Amino acid sequence: MAIQETKYLTEFYHLPEFKGIDGYKKNGGYVELEKALKMQPQAIIDEVKASGLRGRGGAGFSTGMKWGFLPKNNEPRYLLCNADEGEPGTFKDRMMMEKAPHQLIEGMIISGFAIGSKKSYIYVRGEYDQSINTLETAIQEAYKAGYLGKNILGSGFDHDMDVYRGAGAYICGEETGMISSLEGLKGQPKLKPPFPAVQGYLKKPTIVNNVETLAVVKYVIRDGAAHYKKIGTEKSTGTKLFSLSGNVMKPGNFEVPLGFPLKDMVFGLGGGMKPGRQLKAVIPGGSSAPVLNAEESNRALLDYENLAQMGTMLGSGAIIVIDDSNCMVQCLSNLMHFYHHESCGQCTPCREGTGWLDKITRSILSGKGRLQDIELLLKVADNMKGKTICALSDAAALPVLSFVPKFRDEFEYFVREGKSKVKGTAYKGHSYAEMHH
Amino acid sequence: MFQLSSEGKQQVLNELKRYESKQSAVLPALYIGQRENKGFITPAVIQELSRVMEIPESQINEVFTFYTMYNKKNVGKYHVQVCRTLSCMLNGAEELVGHLCEQLNTRVDQMTTDGRFTISEVECLGSCGTAPMMQIGDKYFENLTPESAMNLLRTMK
Structure with a gap:
């Protein structure tokens, strides 16, 4: 049998009408919101915990457990949707927001109800103009239909939602960096603890979840944790x-x-x-x-x-x-340029380390690398791991610590011969454009 | 001297009321200032925003310099931002940038002499499945070839 997708979240993504509220409702939209509003909030949290759902943004932490870290009192709290999608290679959240904005909004209202939040923000990376416009239209539709605002569907639950536009910074995808940015500051991460669930946006408890994670919540309510857990593996459900x-x-x-x-x-x-x-x-x-x-x-x-x-x-x-037509030295160098560009500059190992990784890989690429540069790359990377406020430093070190040992022959060849083993040439920069600078 | 238009000023005042904290309006206000100053931000724009928002210039300036979407210098009428990160690189982003620069007789980040274009290389724009790609203004142009991208620019007057 041909290899196929399992379209659980994306079942109706092929329908253009799924983007608007009418088309969404025609295909099961907002049914689970009605159901959830009749449940006890704690029962929703328990269901999400039991489903085994893990954060889809990157860290893979249990969503139910994250919610469980909120203080058990009536203190105001925020729900913050992480739609800053910046990890190179990732473009799923953009599709979700543009094809099914109401799926996210419904998941967020249910999640907001579960954690007792009356206000949520969707932090979207600034470049995603179409996602932002689609979401803003959908939020207006949801207000008109009575799914947002005061006393939603007569439940007594109030919830407001708004979109916040980022301005170009990978680091804002890190949850505490995102909170700094939403506060109108530089998007620099903050030391944890305190975790955002205790002290987040404006020092109030804040839950930060990825777009996909929040959309899944609707389906956990629809099918129940027991059914959801049957998809996937024992520890990686769904x-x-x-x-x-x-x-x-x-x-x-x-x-x-x-x-x-x-x-x-x-x-x-x-x-x-x-x-x-x-x-x-x-x-x-x-x-x-x-x-x-x-x-x-x-x-x-x-x-x-x-x-x-x-x-x-x-x-x-x-x-x-x-x-096999690509040079691994060039691929690594491309990524090191990215991390160097995106380091927020707060912690020395990351600010300096990403700079050195960028410079050293670039030097090898230009044909001027020394044999000891290969060890130097590994040494610098090793000194960047686990030493900073957030994980960007580790994120830059990990590619080095895997590319170099696994494709060492390509690195050694480049240093020895002054040119790429694959492409047969050296580069004068990262890119065609830089060669002409 | 830079002054927000009355419409722009009203938009900034609306943003100040939109969020739970006044400071949260700094990012949106910078976008408004940039739009009203032909696409880039100068010290005069920061001064004006500071005056209207009643937030110290230093606090606006540090935000302005942190984020890449606020331009520090004048860019062409069309700011062509080509994604350079790995998935786009694997699909020919370098050739794309090279071709555009060559055809327009310019360099990366340098405005063409007629003021129409600035070609920039930017980091991952989240469009990796449709690589290589570029962003011009608010729009994404995907699945490009060097020729198709250049043909597109030719239609932009």
Whole structure:
């Protein structure tokens, strides 16, 4: 049988009408909101906890447990939807917001009701203009229909929702960085503890969840935790949206149960390599996830546990495929430029470390690398791990600590010969454009 | 000297009331200031926002310099931002930037002499499945080739 998606969240994404409130309601929209508003908030939290749902943004932390960290009092609290989607390779949240804005909004109102929040924000990266417009229209529709505002559907529950536009900073996808940004400040992360659930936006308890995570909440209410848990694996429950990109014939977003074989994703749903090309490597969970070589990719399963066992991570579900026409030194250098650009500059190991990783890889790329540079890369990366306020420093170090050992021959060849083993040339910069600077 | 239009000023005042904290309006206000100053922000824009918002200039300035979507210098009428990050690179982003620069006789981040275009390389725009791609103004243009991108720019007067 042909390899297929399991369209659980994305069942109606092919219908253009699903974007508007009428089309959404025609296809089961806002039914679960009515159901949830008749439940006890704690019962919703328990159901989400029992479903095994884990954060879909990257960290994979239990959503129900995260909600459980909120103080048990009547203090005002915020729900903040993380739609800053910036992890290179990830484009699933954008699709969700543009094709099914009400799915997210319904999931958020249910979640807001469960945690006792009267106000939520969707923090969308500034570049996603279409997502922002679609969400703003949908929120207006939801207000008109009485799903937002005062006394929602006669339940006595009030909830307001608004969109906040980011302004271009990867670091704002980190939850405390996002809170700083929503406060109108530089998007610099804050030390934890206190965790946002205790002290977040304007020092009030705040829950930050990814777009996909919040959308799933509706389906946990619809089908119940017991049913939801049957999808996926024992510890990685449910389906997940994967963004497949790079050197595959059919890139795109694909929804599959967790535990799905990576090779079926790449060669089945993704249509495999271009003619004459071979698979060389896969980054399975966004650019921060350690890279897998072809042999590892062929046996990896897309769930939290299996990828962790293989020394990498599921992350945001962004799968970047690299074929044998590409130079791994250049790929790593591309990523180091990214992290150097995106470091917020607060912590020394990250600010300086990302700079050095960028410079050293660039030096190798230009053909001027020294043999000791390879060890230096590893040493710098090692000194960046676990030493900073947030995980960006680790995110920059992990690619180095996997690219270099797994493709060491390419790095050594480049240093020795002054040119790429694959492409046969050196680069004068990161890109064509920089060569001309 | 820079002054917000009366409409722009009203928008800034609305943003000040929109969020639970006044400071939260700084990011949206900077967008308004940028739009009203031909697409980039100068010290005069910061001064004006500070005056209207009653927030110290330093607090607005540090936000302005932190984020990449606020332009520090004049950009062309069409700011062409080509994604350079890995998935786009794997699909030919470098050739795309190179072709555009060559055809327009310009360099990255340098405005063309007729003031129409500035070509920039930017980090991941979340459009990796439709690589290579570029953003012009608020719009995404996806699944490009160097030629199709250049043809598109030719239609932009």
